[in-house]
Amino acid sequence: MQSIRRFSLQRVALPALVAGLLASALPAHAEEAPGDERWVSDSLSTYVRSGPTDGHRLVGTLKSGQKVKLITTQGNYSQVRGESGDTVWIASSDLQQVPGQAERLPQLSEQVTQLSEQLKTIDDSWKTRVQGMQETLDSRKALIDELEARSKALNGELSDAQSELRATQAKLGDENKQVLMRYLVYGGGIAGAGLLVGLILPALSRGRKRNDRWF
Structure with a gap:
């Protein structure tokens, strides 16, 4: 295993060897499902042993955040398989069920990039909507201003027309x-002329009758 540095201990206590042999002779009881992936804790660089007890010899170390395959658990230790295929025992407390920071960092960076793009898309969408609403408001304001100007002009024309109508009515009355x-x-003249004619004709008639008597 490339990531495991093998080394040997010069002295191992006899009780520890006996305890290790007894422990290895006992059947292993898996407390977690074999085949699950685990990662070495980010907070340390841990030693690994050849067996599931503190009495077994140290056979190397695992890098912090390294991914391993869980084989079985026994007591406070878990047997794992590294990328090279070697199996070692590591304290279960030194394992975690989430990837290490080194592995999560690219994922987090990608998520940040995706979220940034989504935020930019949302921001651009809102800017476009706000711009559209502003343009709509501007066009409506321009239309209102135009209608107000036309209304003012029509009111002026109506006032002028009313003034002209009053002047025309006054002129017509005159x-x-x-x-x-x-x-x-004209009627008085005609009546006066008729009256004069009515007065003159009888007088002329009487004058003619008098003249006729002399002859």
């Missing part, structure tokens, strides 16, 4: 009065 006066004068 003309009607003048026409009425003309009719009255």
Whole structure:
């Protein structure tokens, strides 16, 4: 195993060897499902042993965050297989069920990149929507201003038309009065002429009758 540095201990206590042999002779009881992936804790660089007890000899170390395959657990130790295929025993407390920082960092970086892109997309979308709403508001404001200007112009024209109508009505009233006066004068003239004719004709008739008597 490339990531395991093998070394040997010069002195091993006899009780520790006996305990190790007894422990290895006992059947292994898997407390967790074999085949699960585990990672060496990021907070340390741990030693690994040849067996599931502290009495077994140290056979190397595993790098922090290194991925291993869980084979079985016994007591406080777990048997794992590294990438090279070698199996060693490591304290179960030195294993974790999530990838190490070195492995999670690219994933986190990718997630950050994706989230940044999503945020940028959302930001661009909102900017586009806000710009569209602003343009709509501007166009509506321009339309309102135009309608107000047209309304003001129409009110001015209406006021002028009303003034002109009043002037025309006043002028028409004056003309009607003048026409009425003309009719009255004309009628009076005709009546006066008729009266004169009525007075003159009888007088002429009487004068002719008198003249006829002399002859």
